[in-house]
Amino acid sequence: MISRRGIVIIVLIGLAIVASSTRPWMSGAKLLEAKYSSRFDPYIDMGGSTSASAPFEEAFSAAGIKRVVIQAPMGNITVIKTGGNSIAVEGERIAYGDTMAEAEAKLPLVSLEAKTCDDVLEIVGLVDRSATSGLSGMINMVIQVPAGVNVESTLSMGKIALDGIEGSFCARVEMGEVNAHSTRGDLDINISAGAINVSDAVVAKKLNLVTSMGPIDFAGVLGEHNHIESSAGPVRIRIPRSTCVQVDADASAGQIESSFPITGLSSENLKSSAMGILGEGTPTGELRVRTSMGKISISEL
Incomplete structure (x- = not known):
C-alpha cells in the first residue's frame, strides 16, 4: 500500500509537475539499456528493500496478429518496432521483501503470461496481494512489434515508452508517464496523474492526449481529429x-x-x-x- 508519507510526496510531485517543464524523453537506446531497471520511485512502499527477480522471454509469429494487448499492475513497459515477422516479449518479474528469502518467497505471487487469442496477442502481468501486504512486486517488459500491429496497454502505476511503432496505440495509466517517439498511427493516451511526451509523431487520423494532472508535450504532424487536454498542467x-x-x-x-x-x-x-x-x-x-x-x-x- 502507499504510505501517508507517500501520498503527501505524490501530491507534491503533482504540483511540481504543473509548475515545471517536461523532462526530455529517453532515446531508444537508453530505453533498451534501462529495460530491466529493478528500482522504482522511492515514495512507493514496496513491502521491503530487498528484491528478487526472474526473467521472462517468449516469441510469437506475427502472422494473423492485428493487436497486442498489454496489462500490468505496476512497472515499466517499452514497445519498440522490429523489422522481423515475429513479436518478441522480454521481461522480468520482481518481488520485494525485507530479506532475500522473503523476496524469493514472494516471487511466485508475481506472474507474467503471454498467449494468442484469435488475432490478438495478450500479455498479462499480475501481482497477487492476497497473501501479502503492500505493493510486493512489479513487472518490467519490452515488446517488439512489426509494422501494422496495433497496441493497447493498461498500467496502474509506472512508465510506458514507445519507439518507432507503426500502428495505432492506446494507453490507460493511473499514475506514471507515457513517452512516445517516432510513432506512425493514431494515438489515444489517457493518464490520471502524470506527464505525456510525444515527439516526431505522424498521426494518421485521430490524436487524443489527456491527463488530469501533469504536462503534455506534443511534437509532430497532427491528424484530422485532435484533442489535447490537461486539467492541471x-x-x-x-x-x-x-x-x-x-x-x-x-x-x-x-x-x-x-x-x-x-x-x-x-x-x-x-x-x-x-x-x-x-x-x-x-x-x-x-x-x-x-x-x-x-x-x-x-x-x-
Missing part, C-alpha cells in the same frame, strides 16, 4: 509550419501563446481562448486544446 504543441486546422482552444487560468496566426484569439484577465483557424490556407483537420491550470503554447517544429 501546461500544454506544449510543436507542429510543421504548413499546418492549418480549425482550432478550439481554452486556457481557464493561463495564456495561449502561438507563433502561428490564429483567428478568434482573445484574452481576459487570466483566461485565454481561441476559436477560429490556426495557420494559413485551407484547414485539413481540427484541433481542440484544453487546460484548466496552465498555459497553451503552439510553435513551429
Whole structure:
C-alpha cells in the first residue's frame, strides 16, 4: 500500500509537475539499456528493500496478429518496432521483501503470461496481494512489434515508452508517464496523474492526449481529429509550419501563446481562448486544446 508519507510526496510531485517543464524523453537506446531497471520511485512502499527477480522471454509469429494487448499492475513497459515477422516479449518479474528469502518467497505471487487469442496477442502481468501486504512486486517488459500491429496497454502505476511503432496505440495509466517517439498511427493516451511526451509523431487520423494532472508535450504532424487536454498542467504543441486546422482552444487560468496566426484569439484577465483557424490556407483537420491550470503554447517544429 502507499504510505501517508507517500501520498503527501505524490501530491507534491503533482504540483511540481504543473509548475515545471517536461523532462526530455529517453532515446531508444537508453530505453533498451534501462529495460530491466529493478528500482522504482522511492515514495512507493514496496513491502521491503530487498528484491528478487526472474526473467521472462517468449516469441510469437506475427502472422494473423492485428493487436497486442498489454496489462500490468505496476512497472515499466517499452514497445519498440522490429523489422522481423515475429513479436518478441522480454521481461522480468520482481518481488520485494525485507530479506532475500522473503523476496524469493514472494516471487511466485508475481506472474507474467503471454498467449494468442484469435488475432490478438495478450500479455498479462499480475501481482497477487492476497497473501501479502503492500505493493510486493512489479513487472518490467519490452515488446517488439512489426509494422501494422496495433497496441493497447493498461498500467496502474509506472512508465510506458514507445519507439518507432507503426500502428495505432492506446494507453490507460493511473499514475506514471507515457513517452512516445517516432510513432506512425493514431494515438489515444489517457493518464490520471502524470506527464505525456510525444515527439516526431505522424498521426494518421485521430490524436487524443489527456491527463488530469501533469504536462503534455506534443511534437509532430497532427491528424484530422485532435484533442489535447490537461486539467492541471501546461500544454506544449510543436507542429510543421504548413499546418492549418480549425482550432478550439481554452486556457481557464493561463495564456495561449502561438507563433502561428490564429483567428478568434482573445484574452481576459487570466483566461485565454481561441476559436477560429490556426495557420494559413485551407484547414485539413481540427484541433481542440484544453487546460484548466496552465498555459497553451503552439510553435513551429
